[in-house]
Amino acid sequence: MIVEDLLITEQKQIADNIFMMKLTGNSVSHMDSPGQFIHLKVADGIDPLLRRPISICDVDAGSQELKIIYRTEGKGTKQLSEKKVSDTVNVLGPLGEGFPTDHMERGETALLVGGGVGVPPLYYLAKKLAAKGIDLQIILGFRSEKDVFLEEEFKKLGQVTVTTEDGSRGLKGYVTDGMAQLDVPYQTYYTCGPTPMLRAVQLSAKSEGYVSLEERMGCGVGACLACVCDVAEDHIGEGKKYRKACSDGPVFIAGEVII
Amino acid sequence: MIVEDLLITEQKQIADNIFMMKLTGNSVSHMDSPGQFIHLKVADGIDPLLRRPISICDVDAGSQELKIIYRTEGKGTKQLSEKKVSDTVNVLGPLGEGFPTDHMERGETALLVGGGVGVPPLYYLAKKLAAKGIDLQIILGFRSEKDVFLEEEFKKLGQVTVTTEDGSRGLKGYVTDGMAQLDVPYQTYYTCGPTPMLRAVQLSAKSEGYVSLEERMGCGVGACLACVCDVAEDHIGEGKKYRKACSDGPVFIAGEVII
Amino acid sequence: MKNLRVVLPGLSMKNPVMPASGCFGFGQEYGRFYDLNELGAITVKAVTTDERPGNPTPRVAEVDGGMLNAIGLQNPGLDHVTKHELPWLEKFDIPVIVNVAGNVMEDYIHVSKQLSSIKNVSAIELNISCPNVKVGGIQFGSDPEIAAELTRKVKAVSNVPVYVKLSPNVSDIVGMAKAVEQAGADGLSMINTLVGMKIDIKTGRPVIANKTGGLSGPAIKPVAIRMIHDVSQVVKIPIIGMGGIHCADDILEFLMAGASAVAIGTANFVDPFACPNLIKELSQRMDELGIEDINSIVGRSWRSCENVTSSWH
């Protein structure tokens, strides 16, 4: 875990309120686990004060280049979107535990389900899985056509279904409607998106899986207990009754924590 | 009085921690009284929150270009110095009452005494006076050679004496040492600089004069009473016992307010 | 039909936005920037029996997210305000709230009585919370019994509704609010500044000549919201909310916390057009969020949805 000023090498709007940024620096070489995140200090000084968690979307180990995709929500992400190539951003990371892939074997199928800005971390995951020879069923949910991103990139890695709530692109409905249409079995699913979506995916899924949570964070490193979630009864055993999304997660085995 | 985003057309370091900035916009055409100041909002948001008062150093009415010279002191001026050409700065102004010049007649002599960042407003004043055919005796005090600025520019307008505390340039000593050496009479003096200097100049001067004060400000427009100074006993008469540096000043008749 | 109109005791306002006392003089300065008729109401600087010279300078200091001030209630005194400042405001068609301060109870009573019989004074705001005066002020603001007694006495002589401006520098804001409500206050103003200090590390001395000053600005907003949230649930009188409002969403937050109107202080210094700009922004935000009647969101943070629209809240 390092804190480093990363250099912005690209900044581009790729959908409605959605930006893609590339950053480079030494710490990028440690970012090899999909599902991990970085904690960004968007401005010097106090406005805003706290760091912002953003998932690692892709890493080019050779050029030490990190890609993130983010939606402008409030002050922090808005300021981030105003940064320019050759500005720097102070980055703490990589943080957290990512998506486990070791258990997947060549020829097996993985289901990836992402919603909105939950989609980006699945891209790096998809690349890792595809490189291992895993077949990918990918379902990406957005509100509307203007919100869609990464569709083409995912298509190079597996079978992609896009769903939109208004039907303006792909299947009309939610990611679970996409899941209902799936006709191939899968050994593991991986999902990231808003909490209601995660709940729905967990209910619909037909295998074991991994969910990536979004919690409000303070420290991002496990010290402040801002981001805890309760462990499900049947997962507690002797251990702690809670998990920290920032350091024990953000990825958990589906069912481990109550969402 | 207007609030406007002025465009930065030049930003240059001209001495140790001293920067010169040029700004352009419609409100510049109202900035015709030397000694007035502008109130700058250096950053959007709260860091820093309040505006910063900076004197008008020069105005080019034709090109609607305003020049300011400022020293990096704390957060606000430091951020100002990091701005680049084609960035904007939100400016409220012109504010306050400047140096009166109407009473000066062609052929008369004026003494201008400036110290440190009290020098800039005297430049616009010198230009106005010189244009009226007033002879100028100009004394500029700095700490050391590396702090000197505007010397050449002033030389085009009158007789200049530079003093430095360490003698590294010009006369060794304070502006009052420069005043002691003056061998020409003057009808009015104008001074701007740190308060102890103003006091000393007021004591040494041999004519009526005008002093420009630096007070901590809140609103800059006369509403908050942050910047008041007491009126000297013999100037009170029927009127108010105080003056507001931001709107009654920053320039006062020497002796009118207690400094 | 969208409604921004808010009616409180003595104050019929076309919108819920007014400047806060002490941040707007007696109106003339900002009157050069825009038509004061755009405001919901105006609150003028604290008035005392006699002229007050205020504290020595420096009187203000900037701090992270806010500022400290120790003006010391400088004002030209009751007489001058009556003869010169209030008449100037007659040409505007907006309610005028006069902030009243003093050293002893008799001061408050005298000033309130006089001012409340002036025709364009719509309400009195009792400043029992100014942290920058050595005598009076703060004591009234931290003892509920004294605050109640003062309220009762001023109510007895006042011809207009009386709002009591509470200090946040207390252990039990709810107790203070209840005490002055019971004593007859028509409304509350919350909050005044928090007592703070800044030290110049180069000199080792406080930056402000008075040493301590009142903290205002965005830094105090969470404290204001909490106090208004807590107080609005237990009192029946309306609250004028203030403390760090700098954008329209801040106004909505204050109303949802339980304020019925808001006052803008420090933001005027950042932008002389703050009040009219906020009024415009507020109207836009209501459209965006589908708020038809500004009164409908008062107290929404703690009210169950059905009960939202009511007389003051």
Next chain:
Amino acid sequence: MKNLRVVLPGLSMKNPVMPASGCFGFGQEYGRFYDLNELGAITVKAVTTDERPGNPTPRVAEVDGGMLNAIGLQNPGLDHVTKHELPWLEKFDIPVIVNVAGNVMEDYIHVSKQLSSIKNVSAIELNISCPNVKVGGIQFGSDPEIAAELTRKVKAVSNVPVYVKLSPNVSDIVGMAKAVEQAGADGLSMINTLVGMKIDIKTGRPVIANKTGGLSGPAIKPVAIRMIHDVSQVVKIPIIGMGGIHCADDILEFLMAGASAVAIGTANFVDPFACPNLIKELSQRMDELGIEDINSIVGRSWRSCENVTSSWH
């Protein structure tokens, strides 16, 4: 020879900088970033008799110049802390301060007694000021008599010095400080968080599940400085100062206000290296400003120059 060493009851520190309770866990997380031996001391998270689950999430919210938190004293309980957390800290050669909380006096007494007999516990910090627990906590922090009684009882059983952590949410901080000093406190920690709230205008509800939260960060620094300035002049026991420290000049400001050492809270979240960086910066600033002994500036803001160096102040 420059001196950063500070010696307070129970705490022999190589520099005056420690992390603040609740912002540093039990040390392990930040121990992965740097050697904890660089710290002047370490203050760990509040410990209660039994394990506490804390409050529902969201537990934090950002506000201008600071943050709100309502963790709710989540901690693994006395037993677990004794067996697992404190032993891990044994490998470091720095004083350990344990923050103690509870619902009733017996809780505080029990936990303090147990912890104070553990060999690497150097001092107890009585958290009578946590605004986020419904029972206990805040009551102890706002009533000087109860605070004094608690202090006396804990002092009676504790084998190590006892620091009392004061709440800023009171009318009379000086009265609180004097009360606990008289009851035998060895030192004070000031300040805990201010009670605040943020409302999400989209939902109309408080952002934090607990509704209110504790405000920390730069926004509260002026309040902390003022309170330490006022208290340090009337008590003889030393003060550990905290509240919004983000740079070395902030540390100097706290010391000049009257603190003898400082604690860093929210700044750790902004920069995990905050503590060691601040220690380095502080040493540099001392050089630049010609401060030879860090103890020499304690209370400089109110002391006449001759008296500056003294035992605690």
